[in-house]
Amino acid sequence: MSRFLRSLVVGALAPIVISSLAEAAELRIVSWGGAVNDAYRAAMWEPFAKASGVKVIEDVYSGEFGKMKSQVEAGNLQWDVADPEWPEVEQGCREGLFEKIDVSQFDTKDLVEGAVSECGVMTVLGGTVLAYNSEKIKEPPKSWAEFWDVQKFPGKRGMRRAITETLPIALMADGVPREEIFKLLATKEGQDRAFKKLEELKPHIVWWTSGTEQIQGLLSGEYDLAMAWNGRIATTNKQEGSKLAIAWEAGHVLNGDRWVILKGSPNKQQAIDFIKFALQPEQQAAFMRNIPYGQVNKNAYPLLSDEEKKDLPTTEEHMKTALLVEPAFFLEHRDALTERFEKWVTE
Numbered sequence: 001m002s003r004f005l006r007s008l009v010v011g012a013l014a015p016i017v018i019s020s021l022a023e024a025a026e027l028r029i030v031s032w033g034g035a036v037n038d039a040y041r042a043a044m045w046e047p048f049a050k051a052s053g054v055k056v057i058e059d060v061y062s063g064e065f066g067k068m069k070s071q072v073e074a075g076n077l078q079w080d081v082a083d084p085e086w087p088e089v090e091q092g093c094r095e096g097l098f099e100k101i102d103v104s105q106f107d108t109k110d111l112v113e114g115a116v117s118e119c120g121v122m123t124v125l126g127g128t129v130l131a132y133n134s135e136k137i138k139e140p141p142k143s144w145a146e147f148w149d150v151q152k153f154p155g156k157r158g159m160r161r162a163i164t165e166t167l168p169i170a171l172m173a174d175g176v177p178r179e180e181i182f183k184l185l186a187t188k189e190g191q192d193r194a195f196k197k198l199e200e201l202k203p204h205i206v207w208w209t210s211g212t213e214q215i216q217g218l219l220s221g222e223y224d225l226a227m228a229w230n231g232r233i234a235t236t237n238k239q240e241g242s243k244l245a246i247a248w249e250a251g252h253v254l255n256g257d258r259w260v261i262l263k264g265s266p267n268k269q270q271a272i273d274f275i276k277f278a279l280q281p282e283q284q285a286a287f288m289r290n291i292p293y294g295q296v297n298k299n300a301y302p303l304l305s306d307e308e309k310k311d312l313p314t315t316e317e318h319m320k321t322a323l324l325v326e327p328a329f330f331l332e333h334r335d336a337l338t339e340r341f342e343k344w345v346t347e
Helices: 034-052 065-074 086-094 163-173 178-185 188-204 211-220 230-240 268-278 281-290 298-303 327-346
Strands: 026-031 055-060 121-133 157-160 205-208 225-229 244-246 252-261 322-324
Touching: 026 034, 026 268, 034 055, 034 211, 034 230, 034 268, 034 281, 065 086, 086 252, 086 327, 121 230, 157 163, 157 188, 157 211, 163 178, 163 188, 163 225, 163 252, 163 327, 178 188, 178 327, 188 205, 188 327, 205 211, 211 225, 211 230, 225 230, 230 244, 252 268, 268 281, 281 298
Parallel strands: 026 055, 157 205, 157 225, 252 322
Antiparallel strands: 121 225, 121 244, 121 252
């Protein structure tokens, strides 16, 4: 296990010191809605508002890069803080859409390696997993290759309409070892291979674009098998009494969101203060209790019980089958692959 991955799951208790909180103002934060917003609200947004006097105004999106870009370019910001996925953060940083982060403002000694970068501060680490309805499927697939097997497992498949996890998972289904996936995807041969594999399953795919959609499809029976976000599965079971399950042995794509501050935000200092507050181990542990996505302060993990840790994608056991997203790959290939993917989906 690499130093980066090992640092996700180990650490000793130590306090984090944050700067003094801002005077009364407001802060507009957008995140992914549903259970994620519920967890942020309970663990971070409401405690921050109470501690600082800053009014937190929340909104919902599906991580859309274009919405952030258009706001910045038009000089008409609806949001101060957002939490897009790691590849979008790197691209937005390159394009000047986000405020630069002064790393020296943050105490990073208890954070995972690379948690604070030029334009973003790492927040949730979520796994895109092979999920299924255990009330409908008693002997589930144990690999992505079996997920593709519509003879053994007939019916529709819920899949995310985005390249970030879908193309890597297609190669996993085609037998490519995890450590070779992004190297292969960087070639035309690998890209063609991923699309060829997706073509096999295309008639059986129901596309989803948000956490709410993916769960609705599983609960309604629109599909009983899906690629899904691990935290949404666990939270739905807790809240709805459903019997959704995860085949961890199939492998999962581990991706991270990062807090960013949109360029030109009039509330930049409040945003910095919020991010520092959100990095405290108590806030991060509270978040993970609400929804099992990994967090980046190593000192948060000892605050959790074994039961609270078992559904996290960042446990040592689950990291053995994780494929960590490589932002550098998406910086180079995101636009061309997204254009090809969208054309393919609509053909």
